[in-house]
Amino acid sequence: MLDSIESAQTLARKRARLFRVLPPIPAGISIDFIIAPRSFARNEELFGEGEPAEFVYKVEVGCIRTYNSFNDGRRYIGAFCLPGDYIALEASRKYGYCADAVVPSTVRAINRNILMARAAKSPALQKYLLNVTALELRRAQNHNRLLLMSAEERVVSFLLEVAGRDRRLNNIDLPMVRQDIGDHLGLTIETLSRVLSRLEGASIISLRSRHCIVIHDLGALNRLGS
Amino acid sequence: MLDSIESAQTLARKRARLFRVLPPIPAGISIDFIIAPRSFARNEELFGEGEPAEFVYKVEVGCIRTYNSFNDGRRYIGAFCLPGDYIALEASRKYGYCADAVVPSTVRAINRNILMARAAKSPALQKYLLNVTALELRRAQNHNRLLLMSAEERVVSFLLEVAGRDRRLNNIDLPMVRQDIGDHLGLTIETLSRVLSRLEGASIISLRSRHCIVIHDLGALNRLGS
């Protein structure tokens, strides 16, 4: 496939347009992250739930998942963070979730206290942080609604969300495995797989490979979603 | 009962300690709301989903529910807002949900543009808004996790959340009806009722009246929750 000969960096840049759009950075504002970029291997942990929230992270390359583990062994993935996304911006004293790398990834970190001290001196930065946090809140509220839908609606919503950023390109590139998607949507991998197969059977999508889904009928997806 | 001879205002003030705790207002900061307090009757609407987000609200008395309606007639209640809580602080151009009064309520409103203009001049206010929004985000994230749990765990979590603020007083006062709680937890009223009855049968709680639940065994609740 074409994908397989592209570098990880190229793929990561493509993915940057998927999933989330951050509010434009106000002119003159940039959070320059004082810690050198750090790379994480697949499944390597950035931080754990309940640890003191020392840093805020920004994804540069790859995909980071944030999640909570239940004591019955299940897992809830709250978000897949892609290049440009911030992680743990809303934390107070402790991290409210774990974060680890879905694929080899690079992130930058900034000490929370330093960031907040800077923000205190810069209204524009302060406003930017508020915008990002409000956006994240709306995203979480949307996800709440998603979790009340049927299995099919959840999967379709997920596909639409992922595809939403780049309407021209119907090839959805999913860096994560089925178990991750299932843990994000609150479904088992079997149910997820069955829904995807059904959508393929209805000629709405094609499962080109594990990590690539092609959308054939966006209208049908929109009709099925919520 | 003692409750019944207390005024609505007194009850409302009691409830203010339930559900949510807002971050302390930084010294010298207060959002003085420029619109006179306005009262809403039971089920009266503050604003609808998709309307231009002109105002941010703060609850003074009563209980406001925020919700989304699905096209199949179901409803998702995102939050029960009690005295001290802000509503629609995270909105951008349009309201992302409806808001109406669970019981007769009083709120104050401020024009979003005015609030943001003031915040631009006041780092302390700006920081306060960021704190409130981050807190709301953590609340929404918690709710996501709740929606993945079993019916019993959801109900128990809800009871613990409601009871959490006032450990001394085991009487939980619920201003809303069963349908509201069901729509908040993603359960039908029948399932909710069955779980509550089971908990009562196990002598963990008592259903004193429709709007009052007594907790007998907090330890058992904590064991059942999550």
Added chain:
DNA sequence: CGTGTCATTGATATGGCTCAAGTTTTGTGG
């Protein structure tokens, strides 16, 4: 070119929903 991981598909079980009936509480008018 085998071996382990990930994904799909099938068969069965089950938790919560739906439909339905009955009970309790609340509200209203006399």
Added chain:
DNA sequence: CCACAAAACTTGAGCCATATCAATGACACG
């Protein structure tokens, strides 16, 4: 204060969507 009606709640029976358990299939990687 009572009678009645409407709304809210509880309980039961059966069903359905999704989970669970189990087997097979398809890659990716050494």
